[in-house]
Amino acid sequence: MLPTLRAIVERHSIPPARLPDVLESIEDSLQYECRGESGGVANDPYCHEVAEWLRALTPSDFMGRLKAVIGKDPWHHSVREEVSGIPSEILPLAEDLGSDPARFEAVLPYLNSPDARSAGLLGQAIARQDAEGRHLDRILAAAAENGSSALACGYVAGLLATYPNHAERLNVWLDGLEERSPELAYFVSLSAPDFARPLERTLRLIGKGKLPVQFLQNFIASVLLDRMSSDELKTVLDLLVRAADPESLHIAVDFVGHCVQKGRVDDPAEREAMWRALEASAPVEDRAHHWWIQAVQRFTADEPLRACEVAIRALTGDDLEKRNLAWSVLSSIAATKPDLVMEKVGQVLLIPEHGWRLQMPARPGLFQSLPLETLRRWMSEDGVERARVIANQLRPPSVDADGKPQVPPLTEFVLTNWGDDDIVFRRFAASTRNGQWYTGDIASAHRREADRARAFLSHPIAAIRKWAEYEVARGEQQAKDWTIEMEESVLH
Structure with a gap:
């Protein structure tokens, strides 16, 4: 060399x-x-x-x-x-x-x-x-x-x-x-x-x-x-x-x-x-x-x-x-x-x-870390306008390890009082899956989301029932679409 x-x-x-x-x-x-x-x-x-x-x-x-x-x-x-x-x-x-x-x-x-x-x-x-x-x-x-x-x-x-x-x-x-x-x-x-x-x-x-x-x-x-x-x-x-x-x-x-x-x-x-x-x-x-x-x-x-x-x-x-x-x-x-x-x-x-x-959604839980009383005091004046600006920061309902439905306190408070406002509801519903990533069996993941949401179809808060209906319909449709896509990809 x-x-x-x-x-x-x-x-x-x-x-x-x-x-x-x-x-x-x-x-x-x-x-x-x-x-x-x-x-x-x-x-x-x-x-x-x-x-x-x-x-x-x-x-x-x-x-x-x-x-x-x-x-x-x-x-x-x-x-x-x-x-x-x-x-x-x-x-x-x-x-x-x-x-x-x-x-x-x-x-x-x-x-x-x-x-x-x-x-x-x-x-x-x-x-x-x-x-x-x-x-x-x-x-x-x-x-x-x-x-x-x-x-x-x-x-x-x-x-x-x-x-x-x-x-x-x-x-x-x-x-x-x-x-x-x-x-x-x-x-x-x-x-x-x-x-x-x-x-x-x-x-x-x-x-x-x-x-x-x-x-x-x-x-x-x-x-x-x-x-x-x-x-x-x-x-x-x-x-x-x-x-x-x-x-x-x-x-x-x-x-x-x-x-x-x-x-x-x-x-x-x-x-x-x-x-x-x-x-x-x-x-x-x-x-x-x-x-x-x-x-x-x-x-x-x-x-x-x-x-x-x-x-x-x-x-x-x-x-x-x-x-x-x-x-x-x-x-x-x-x-x-x-x-x-x-x-x-x-x-x-x-x-x-x-x-x-x-x-913007997907922030690191600042509002959930604040005492509920702090949020109550802040929203006591002009509540619907203030509910609108934090609606997409609300955490969605979930099911615990025992299958028991859970609603975060702030979410319950806002949706109980202002969940009938169209802007509040749409911002809350839209933020539920915003930025979420899926891998593996995506169709099954959407079915599980729909199944979890069914636990809230009879919830006493009307806005949560409406959200559950939306989540069930969305999850089932997404599961169906992904199943078809996977079947077609196998054929090709």
Whole structure:
């Protein structure tokens, strides 16, 4: 296999831009398939042949070697050095460049190109040998000229971590870059958070319209979020909420979720800003449901009214994930404050443009979890209208294990009082089998449904008798239709 592969490569040659990927693959093969007990290449003819091929493919001239090494993925270098203990390929290159200004100048255009994927690692290695910061000006100037930040960020991170006395020079540079190259100023300041005031710069650039608000996302990182003051966190959240687009709201809720995860929830001003973010996100399809539900649930015990209102905003919004999760929030509040939940949910149910979302069937039993007295009080005024909006939430009658007919209390209450209303009855009857799935012998399943409904044909509540007649007729007809369909399918 190896001779064939080598022949193919030699016949067609490897494009220079693809050589780093090829070298990565061969190095990985040697690392995971041919590593000996001492850490070197295993004493195996095949492995030695692979190692020889790797040496043959690796350029011998400096520029070719630089491109072959710096064109590799930075994770590849990190894993080889930090996990496997293989000596760095980058450090010798950094030493050569640091001692030869002309060579360094010659390779700058490549190091600021997209092909130099590991330029940041090289920048760090150069900086650690540059106590006087001789390369700072040229690297930042070249980055501004080329619009590339990897080399500059790596160099600045290494320089300030090793020689922090260059912080003032760096900040003078960044002040100028804010006008000429704001994105470069942003990324470079992030690479030296202890010295370059990245949040202050980012907020200033957003305020001037030089950066989009979404650039705040990088400050979710622990080292940056932990340093935010209360005022800064509020400012960040409010900027994202005011932007109001799904991406910005997703970032805002990410901030809230990470604060909750860290236990940063006690400051009243911060908590209020977090609530504003959760409220704004609730109806928007922004893929933020993971942190959104965790934050709302965390705050529910202390502020059930606010949580109830936010959950209802989600229920009437466009995010399906949050709509499904919001029912669990309401159910948890209903366990201790049922009247509050019924009042708030009821207000929305009666608004036609929003209420239809809450009237959809197959919801997780919120109304059945509420005390019947709570429902009675809510329906005491304008009862028929209120019965109509919850009719498709009523659970149907059933037969217990002993064959005894059972009618859920809420269903009995509503149908006793308003079952003669045509809208109430039709919504209740239509919801009985809504969304139900059938597998196996479907005809027999429908016959069993009809048989169970017969137990209610003589029920004292007229609406339940009417429902039973409908269920018996429907079940028998469905059983007949499915029997015919199955017989015809066998014939075909």
